[in-house]
Amino acid sequence: xxxxxxxxxxxxxxxxxxxxxxxxxxxxxxxxxxxxxxxxxxxxxxxxxxxxxxxxxxxxxxxxxxxxxxxxxxxxxxxxxxxxxxxxxxxxxxxxxxxxxxxxxxxxxxxxxxxxxxxxxxxxxxxxxxxxxxxxxxxxxxxxxxxxxxxxxxxxxxxxxxxxxxxxxxxxxxxxxxxxxxxxxxxxxxxxxxxxxxxxxxxxxxxxxxxxxxxxxxxxxxxxxxxxxxxxxxxxxxxxxxxxxxxxxxxxxxxxxxxxxxxxxxxxxxxxxxxxxxxxxxxxxxxxxxxxxxxxxxxxxxxxxxxxxxxxxxxxxxxxxxxxxxxxxxxxxxxxxxxxxxxxxxxxxxxxxxxxxxxxxxxxxxxxxxxxxxxxxxxxxxxxxxxxxxxxxxxxxxxxxxxxxxxxxxxxxxxxxxxxxxxxxxxxxxxxxxxxxxxxxxxxxxxxxxxxxxxxxxxxxxxxxxxxxxxxxxxxxxxxxxxxxxxxxxxxxxxxxxxxxxxxxxxxxxxxxxxxxxxxxxxxxxxxxxxxxxxxxxxxxxxxxxxxxxxxxxxxxxxxxxxxxxxxxxxxxxxxxxxxxxxxxxxxxxxxxxxxxxxxxxxxxxxxxxxxxxxxxxxxxxxxxxxxxxxxxxxxxxxxxxxxxxxxxxxxxxxxxxxxx
Numbered sequence: 331x332x333x334x335x336x337x338x339x340x341x342x343x344x345x346x347x348x349x350x351x352x353x354x355x356x357x358x359x360x361x362x363x364x365x366x367x368x369x370x371x372x373x374x375x376x377x378x379x380x381x382x383x384x385x386x387x388x389x390x391x392x393x394x395x396x397x398x399x400x401x402x403x404x405x406x407x408x409x410x411x412x413x414x415x416x417x418x419x420x421x422x423x424x425x426x427x428x429x430x431x432x433x434x435x436x437x438x439x440x441x442x443x444x445x446x447x448x449x450x451x452x453x454x455x456x457x458x459x460x461x462x463x464x465x466x467x468x469x470x471x472x473x474x475x476x477x478x479x480x481x482x483x484x485x486x487x488x489x490x491x492x493x494x495x496x497x498x499x500x501x502x503x504x505x506x507x508x509x510x511x512x513x514x515x516x517x518x519x520x521x522x523x524x525x526x527x528x529x530x531x532x533x534x535x536x537x538x539x540x541x542x543x544x545x546x547x548x549x550x551x552x553x554x555x556x557x558x559x560x561x562x563x564x565x566x567x568x569x570x571x572x573x574x575x576x577x578x579x580x581x582x583x584x585x586x587x588x589x590x591x592x593x594x595x596x597x598x599x600x601x602x603x604x605x606x607x608x609x610x611x612x613x614x615x616x617x618x619x620x621x622x623x624x625x626x627x628x629x630x631x632x633x634x635x636x637x638x639x640x641x642x643x644x645x646x647x648x649x650x651x652x653x654x655x656x657x658x659x660x661x662x663x664x665x666x667x668x669x670x671x672x673x674x675x676x677x678x679x680x681x682x683x684x685x686x687x688x689x690x691x692x693x694x695x696x697x698x699x700x701x702x703x704x705x706x707x708x709x710x711x712x713x714x715x716x717x718x719x720x721x722x723x724x725x726x727x728x729x730x731x732x733x734x735x736x737x738x739x740x741x742x743x744x745x746x747x748x749x750x751x752x753x754x755x756x757x758x759x760x761x762x763x764x765x766x767x768x769x770x771x772x773x774x775x776x777x778x779x780x781x782x783x784x785x786x787x788x789x790x791x792x793x794x795x796x797x798x799x800x801x802x803x804x805x806x807x808x809x810x811x812x813x814x815x816x817x818x819x820x821x822x823x824x825x826x827x828x829x830x831x832x833x834x835x836x837x838x839x840x841x842x843x844x845x846x847x848x849x850x851x852x853x854x855x856x857x858x859x860x861x862x863x864x865x866x867x868x869x870x871x872x873x874x875x876x877x878x879x880x881x882x883x884x885x886x887x888x889x890x891x892x893x894x895x896x897x898x899x900x901x902x903x904x905x906x907x908x909x910x911x912x913x914x915x916x917x918x919x920x921x922x923x924x925x926x927x928x929x930x931x932x933x934x935x936x937x938x939x940x941x942x943x944x945x946x947x948x949x950x951x952x953x954x955x956x957x958x959x960x961x962x963x964x965x966x967x968x969x970x971x972x973x974x975x976x977x978x979x980x981x982x983x984x985x986x987x988x989x990x991x
Contacts, residue, residue: 383784447688455664459593474500478525520606522553531563557577637782639769647694677699704728708737716744790803790805801845905958954973962985
């Protein structure tokens with residue numbers, strides 16, 4: 331095995347290609363009489379003068395608004411007080427995403443079991459959203475009401491969301507793979523008026539009926555006035571919705587509101603509630619995070635246009651579901667005027683190359699996915715470089731969990747050499763990224779390229795001091811527009827303060843461990859700090875272990891947790907999901923321990939290594955270390971509804987190797 335080398339450069343940008351990041355830097359230099367030479371200098375300016383940054387980005391981005399802001403941000407407020415941004419501004423989220431109204435394709439849509447690829451132009455999307463919005467108003471939905479989707483990643487989801495935003499309503503969604511309990515734990519808290527859903531979905535070669543689950547969900551949501559059914563797999567004539575109270579088919583819901591009328595976009599304040607997002611709910615009932623119209627728009631657009639260099643020339647896709655924040659993130663791509671590709675279903679059926687087929691067929695330029703999928707492709711021996719053209723593809727984005735060095739190698743070896751591999755990281759909490767892709771900087775193996783503009787991210791030790799080249803808690807020391815405005819039904823903001831500001835005063839603590847490389851400026855993600863390992867007083871993140879053990883060809887996946895005894899002592903337990911026909915022999919255990927000891931330290935070596943056949947994940951592809959730790963400690967896992975494979979937790983119960991310690 332190769333030793334970890336965080337300075338190994340895998341890609342460098344073409345200096346001859348002028349990006350929007352370059353244009354923005356030049357704009358800053360002209361406006362403020364600066365002489366900023368590169369991204370690192372621009373970044374430091376953006377956090378030192380963050381108010382000037384956001385004012386300049388508001389102007390540079392060209393956001394549609396009916397009333398200008400009186401200032402950038404309320405003065406003299408700390409980050410803890412959740413300052414109001416751009417007071418006085420009035421705008422509409424949907425109006426900004428529908429600012430282009432021509433015949434360029436806005437949406438390509440397809441998926442597993444679907445006969446072809448449907449297209450919707452920007453002009454057609456505008457008309458469809460207008461019909462949806464008038465239908466919602468016709469059913470007495472107005473600003474402040476909640477509209478929800480229990481929907482796959484399809485055009486109707488985007489149309490319903492934009493229509494809600496157009497009239498000032500607030501949108502929230504979950505995907506059909508969520509169980510009844512998981513949906514009700516989320517939606518009962520926010521009391522929606524209208525629910526959009528489908529009758530069935532196709533996944534992994536099978537048709538999954540959705541009406542039975544939907545019926546239970548609707549029965550549990552007493553606030554609903556109407557349930558709109560979108561035929562997705564079957565024809566309308568084949569679907570019986572008589573068992574769904576207050577239900578109506580989509581075409582009947584829209585019929586009397588169709589036409590080419592102009593949309594009357596409700597003009598709302600910058601901080602008006604746009605999305606209600608939910609925490610994973612792995613440790614209790616999901617928290618309801620309210621994200622604003624303006625904050626979501628200006629933050630995600632910054633990431634798309636500056637950090638991804640998105641423009642009207644791009645075809646952009648992210649493999650996601652409507653239950654993951656990356657769906658909201660993807661849809662904001664419409665602001666840049668690019669074409670979005672929506673895909674629903676398994677990315678491995680009918681073949682593991684289905685996504686790459688679409689990349690070639692549609693000329694996809696920016697492809698986003700979860701880190702897990704890239705690992706699965708490597709495991710299956712998929713080598714798109716040998717089977718596909720990929721000439722249009724210029725960037726691959728990855729998130730959901732830390733992208734290990736082996737996946738960096740896989741991308742450049744077996745997918746494409748000349749490509750920006752943008753590992754990005756942030757979360758539902760901020761509906762955006764703290765750090766991510768950067769067309770102005772090199773890609774180094776195992777590292778996220780940079781901290782994003784105006785995100786004052788640091789790694790802090792236990793004493794609240796910034797550290798480099800060593801593990802620290804991810805904090806943000808200055809406010810940013812996409813902070814949640816509040817949690818739903820959180821009187822006094824107690825839950826909000828506890829979630830982000832209980833560790834350090836006036837400092838956002840995100841709950842991740844990171845390393846900031848002092849030489850490259852890149853960031854290595856080390857995993858959640860709520861799953862912190864602390865054997866013998868040495869604190870470290872589980873991803874430090876994953877980075878090493880998952881480079882072994884015998885290892886398919888792993889989960890690393892701490893186990894405490896009655897004396898309060900902690901030992902590290904490493905569960906290994908091995909590849910087919912591989913056994914956890916003494917020799918393999920020795921090599922794993924030797925590699926961890928050599929690359930980290932003797933104290934990092936797990937006390938126990940055990941084989942396991944499955945590892946729990948959330949529906950958004952994140953390992954659930956906390957639940958594993960609870961099971962081996964004999965505790966009850968409060969919320970299994972957030973897991974995609976909750977049955978896997980039974981594998982960790984009453985293991986004899988963990989008894990008697």
